[in-house]
Amino acid sequence: MNRVANTYSVNRRFGTQQVAARTLPALRLAPAFPRELVGTIVDAHRRGELIPSWVVLGMILLTTVAVCATVTMRMRAELQFSSTQRQRISAEIDELRKTNAALRAEVGHLQNDPATIESAARARLNMVRPNEIVVSLEARSPVSKLEPQSFVRK
Numbered sequence: 001m002n003r004v005a006n007t008y009s010v011n012r013r014f015g016t017q018q019v020a021a022r023t024l025p026a027l028r029l030a031p032a033f034p035r036e037l038v039g040t041i042v043d044a045h046r047r048g049e050l051i052p053s054w055v056v057l058g059m060i061l062l063t064t065v066a067v068c069a070t071v072t073m074r075m076r077a078e079l080q081f082s083s084t085q086r087q088r089i090s091a092e093i094d095e096l097r098k099t100n101a102a103l104r105a106e107v108g109h110l111q112n113d114p115a116t117i118e119s120a121a122r123a124r125l126n127m128v129r130p131n132e133i134v135v136s137l138e139a140r141s142p143v144s145k146l147e148p149q150s151f152v153r154k
Contacts, residue, residue, distance in 0.1 A: 109116040121127040128134055 110120055
């Protein structure tokens with residue numbers, strides 16, 4: 001119900017407003033040249049002052065050739081960029097395939113070769129056999145960590 005009342009009050013307000021007429025400033029006309037100075041197209045054509053049609057055709061052809069050359073140069077630049085990008089991506093794919101093959105071979109060795117399994121357990125997990133004694137040696141460089149060394153007792 002409030003919407004109806006609001007609409008009514010807005011409509012009533014518009015009804016009380018009056019329309020005011022505005023005047024536009026006068027337009028200035030271009031100065032008129034005498035007909036003798038300007039002449040007509042027929043007069044200019046008789047005197048041969050119009051541009052010959054072969055010149056217009058030549059300009060159109062020149063513009064067309066310029067546009068085609070610009071498009072061709074741009075397409076060649078894009079083709080060159082695309083081919084270098086393709087070569088870079090192909091080299092990256094080959095490198096990733098080689099890395100993937102090396103990782104597959106390493107996984108195969110870690111799953112099947114007992115010597116590789118033992119070597120990985122010693123290096124990565126610091127595991128030793130039950131009959132070995134572990135002695136930690138401090139490295140000369142203060143930055144490096146302590147490296148565990150194992151000696152076999154017979």
